[in-house]
Amino acid sequence: MNTMNLLHIDASARPGRSGIDAHGSHTRRLSARFVERWREARPDDRVDYLDVGQHPPAHVDARWIHAAFTAPAEREPWMAEALAESDRLVDQLVAADLIVVGLPMYNFSVPAQFKAWIDNIVRVGRTFGFDRARGAVPYWPMLADAGKRMVLLGARGDHGYDPGGRIAHLNHAERTVRSVFGYIGITEVFEAAVECDEFGGEQLAESLRQAEQKVDRLVDQLAAGSQSAQTATGLRSAN
Numbered sequence: 001m002n003t004m005n006l007l008h009i010d011a012s013a014r015p016g017r018s019g020i021d022a023h024g025s026h027t028r029r030l031s032a033r034f035v036e037r038w039r040e041a042r043p044d045d046r047v048d049y050l051d052v053g054q055h056p057p058a059h060v061d062a063r064w065i066h067a068a069f070t071a072p073a074e075r076e077p078w079m080a081e082a083l084a085e086s087d088r089l090v091d092q093l094v095a096a097d098l099i100v101v102g103l104p105m106y107n108f109s110v111p112a113q114f115k116a117w118i119d120n121i122v123r124v125g126r127t128f129g130f131d132r133a134r135g136a137v138p139y140w141p142m143l144a145d146a147g148k149r150m151v152l153l154g155a156r157g158d159h160g161y162d163p164g165g166r167i168a169h170l171n172h173a174e175r176t177v178r179s180v181f182g183y184i185g186i187t188e189v190f191e192a193a194v195e196c197d198e199f200g201g202e203q204l205a206e207s208l209r210q211a212e213q214k215v216d217r218l219v220d221q222l223a224a225g226s227q228s229a230q231t232a233t234g235l236r237s238a239n
Contacts, residue, residue: 027102141185
């Protein structure tokens with residue numbers, strides 16, 4: 001069995017896990033379940049952990065932009081410092097075969113902490129290319145042939161955010177991530193989510209049970225390297 005690199009990211013502002021800690025995070029609960037089951041199935045794989053919910057990357061600023069859009073051979077010493085954190089985050093992403101994200105929905109979109117991570121890893125010359133000589137479409141995804149996959153494990157206060165649901169049009173969380181990562185070449189994206197957090201009671205409990213079952217099925221398929229994971233699990237992929 002070939003070993004894989006898994007990048008586990010938590011984006012929730014809540015530090016604990018629901019079911020264990022008071023006011024804990026549902027997404028941390030799901031992502032921890034995924035990774036624990038993954039380790040059981042593939043103990044030799046490497047797992048890197050990034051908690052952007054508790055330790056967000058610095059937001060992009062004018063110095064970062066100046067440095068990122070300066071050709072590497074022309075960069076001044078201060079530019080390397082300005083891009084150092086971004087370089088580490090990009091290197092971590094590039095090394096990963098599977099990215100597993102605990103992604104709560106905040107006000108219909110991704111948490112600001114996670115958006116800061118996105119802004120640091122979407123980098124010209126690192127994860128997407130740009131060349132004016134290409135004409136009308138000067139951009140291309142640099143990770144398109146890397147075979148990377150992504151799992152988004154979400155949590156929402158209301159219900160009906162999945163495709164076909166009553167408020168699917170308000171879901172800018174998973175849609176944002178699929179758009180961004182498709183742009184840099186990661187298009188195989190799977191999802192499971194807890195809904196009804198604000199309702200509580202049996203509605204929330206049933207949603208948690210269903211989400212955990214989806215997580216388990218997804219681990220079973222992806223850890224085995226199944227090529228039919230998109231259809232066999234009943235989970236959605238962006239492909």
